Amino acid sequence: MNDAVPADPLVPVEVDLRGLAFMPLDVVRLLDSDLFALTNGEEFKAALSLWCKAWLQVPAASLPNDDRVLAYLSGAGGRWGRVKGMALRGWQLCSDDRLYHPVIAEKALAAWEERVAYRERRDNEAERLRRHREEHKRLRDQLREFGITYPHSAPMETLRSALQDAELNRQRSVSGNAPERVSTPLPDTGQLRLREGEGEGEGEGEGEGQRQREGEGYLLDPPLPPEGGAATAAGEQDKPQRKRKEPAPAFDPLAAKPANVSAETWSRWVQHRKEIRKPLTPTSCSQQAAQLATCPNPDAVIAKSIASGWQGLFPDQVARGQGAKPSSFTNLPKHNADQNSEEPDHDGPNF
Structure with missing residues (x-):
């Protein structure tokens, strides 16, 4: 330990690595160091214990300048006086009255930079998620x-x-309403001034004066478009009328029952096809009717398919089951009594 000239702390006071269980160990530097070459087992154990304890001190890479605390942290206890010189090899006393190791301080500063960067990323991500949640809530409230x-x-x-x-x-719906009529003066009233005598007799010759003004090329207000419901009705009249397609009548498989099948059996077959999610269609009904047309017992064919969970009908399965199964023991040779005689007793062991 070199405590001749107290120097500034090698690690800032805010460096706190508690909770970081991993401490990097430079194996090459350790094996090439004087500490590894000169210390015995007890001294090396105490030195390594102090390194590990200093990693979790505040600030990191430092130890208190107290022999009683150092004896406890090193694990030497009452033997601290014998191992102190080699256990504190490389440590130096700084101005804050704490011991610092340069190599451990180097590793602690690198770890602290990584921890600070991680905390910044975590805080930035938390802030981003907070803004995302607020923006998401604002959009949902507006919707x-x-x-x-x-x-x-x-x-x-x-x-x-x-x-x-x-x-x-909403903008389209607002702009689609009928605009309000605003009366504005004509840009040039001199062109619309009537000649002498044409404005007299407003009551009697109003119709002729109107037609005369139209014939002589006077400007007239164009007819205004219909408003409100009238405009909607006018627009509906202009659109071509489309004929609605009438829905096709629903197919009832019960009505497609073959003539040679009983109503009860066919109803069970229709229900079975519904249960297996394969409902009967007009095409399948016509095909099955053709299958059962020449079948002597169509109800048995349908019952067989229902019992077996089949989707289709198989008349040949029922016809094959009704016939007698040929025996595999026919045309065997005849045996006489000599061939069936018992073997004589023997005195050997049984297998």
């Missing part, structure tokens, strides 16, 4: 004003696109 509800798991881009569509639809 709720339009009567649109999205779940909390909806992507942000989906909410933004839906909000843009809703605002665009």
